[in-house]
Amino acid sequence: DRKDKGTEGYCSSSYTMEIIFFTQTCVWWRLRRLFLALMLLYVFIPVIVKLCPSIQAKLVFLNFVRVPYFIDLKRPLDQGLNHTHNFYLEPEPGVRVGVWHTVPAHMWRDAQNKDGHWFESSLGSAQSAILYLHGNAGTSLPAGAALTAVLFQVLSALGFHVIAFDYRGWGDSDGSPSELSMTSDALFIYHWLKVRLNKAPLYVWGHSLGTGVATNVVRRLCDRDSPPDALILESPFTNIREEAKSHPFSMVYRFLPGFDWFFLDTISANDIYFASDDNVNHISCPVLILHAEDDAVVPFHLGKKLYHAASRSQSLSGHKVQFVPFDSSLSYKHKFIYRSPELAHILRY
Template sequence: MRRRSSLTAEKDSDPELKQRPGRAAAHPATRGRQGPGEEPRMGKRPFRRLGLLGKIKRMMMVLLFVYVSIPFIIKLFPSIQAKLVFLNFVRVPYFIDLKRPLDQGLNHTHNLYLEPEAGLKIGVWHTVPAQMWRDAQDKDGDWYRSTFSSAHPVILYLHGNAGTRGGDHRVQLYKVLSSLGYHVVTFDYRGWGDSDGSPSERGMTSDALFIYDWLRQRMEKTLPLYIWGHSLGTG
């Protein structure tokens, strides 16, 4: 009895000999080792950065999503399509006074406004041939209209979407055509530049036909009237 009691007391005093019910005490030498039938413990995986191929795949997925979404967005919001086609809200260069073509380097150009419809005004520029630039100084609209009866042919320029009749690249074209001996007449469709109204395909066509007829009434019948369209203006 004394020997059994001493063994029990020794067992209780030694924490290594204590056992939980139903489980055997683990020997210090076997701690951390995988026993038979035990599942391996999974440690935390280190964070892996995306490689170049992974970044390209992710970018392609984003582009594909945007590409597929565009038709649905346009279907739900038709007004967006008109904005993307006409881009009339883009004015480059900004902060220019279209009433003063001289500020754009056109010292032989007259600004005027015509009404293709009642209550609707569109802005127009008339650049005379470069040979007339001296005579054009400080002249009014009546003088510019009288020059259509000269022997110089006329080019009606229909600009594309975005910007105004005062765009830098367009101004350079007016100068080139003027130096070749042409009258150059250009305008901003309704909804563009300082013209009234809102843009539409029908409105653009109506404005172009109105300016064409207006020129024909003031030109010599024998002189040609050329139409130069760019981008959207070719339609």
């Protein structure tokens, strides 16, 4: 009996070991297949991007990402902006872009139930105005409706008229984006606004990718000897190649041999440069740079590097160039600088 029991125990133990071995083998093969699949995908993505450069352009603009998605841009009131008017302009025949005009806070009562003619006429008595150029991934509400509504309310409370619009291909604007079209759209809106302001100060404010558009626009204005009263760059970068290399999305490929050839050269092949570090050598108006130290999307060091380039610019000699950092303890990150209680003082200064 003892012998039978011993044999039975041995068989049971052997059977258990076989199950464990079989299970481990299956897990190993699954992990191996998963690893091979991930490696193929890792190699496949750069090849596809190189073969189809338009994919890289979409990744730069991200205009197909609309946050929040279910929003009626014709109704800024839904976002808490009860003194904002939505309308449309045509930078060129057949291309319509959506525009928001927020009047200063002290005019909110007068703005109720007013039509587009009233809003446009109000620019004639404006004390100052801001042309706001948003970043990628969305609409003229780059940080989401609630966040940007707060920014516009802050600027409105400071007495600014704020004009924000969606470049072609964003929001409910027609067309598809390119660096050239974004710049030409912004120039068109700038001139439309300028002729209605009756010599009131006009400032160009760009955020994130919009800073690249802003420096493009201001460079062209300065080339025509008609600079804006100031250029404000929030979370800016030096140029799109350096930003792409520093972006969190590039982290897994950053050390891949041929990274520049696969990804950065492909961006250039789409005629996308946003070379703010070069543009500042042709700008002749005051420049204010705002950047949070804990910005993970556009790293702080790129904003600082752009500031140093602007400080050395001959064309900016004699113009105020200011860099305002925001400590990481404030957690302003990429799009919350509007929360700063010092913002009003900074802008007035």
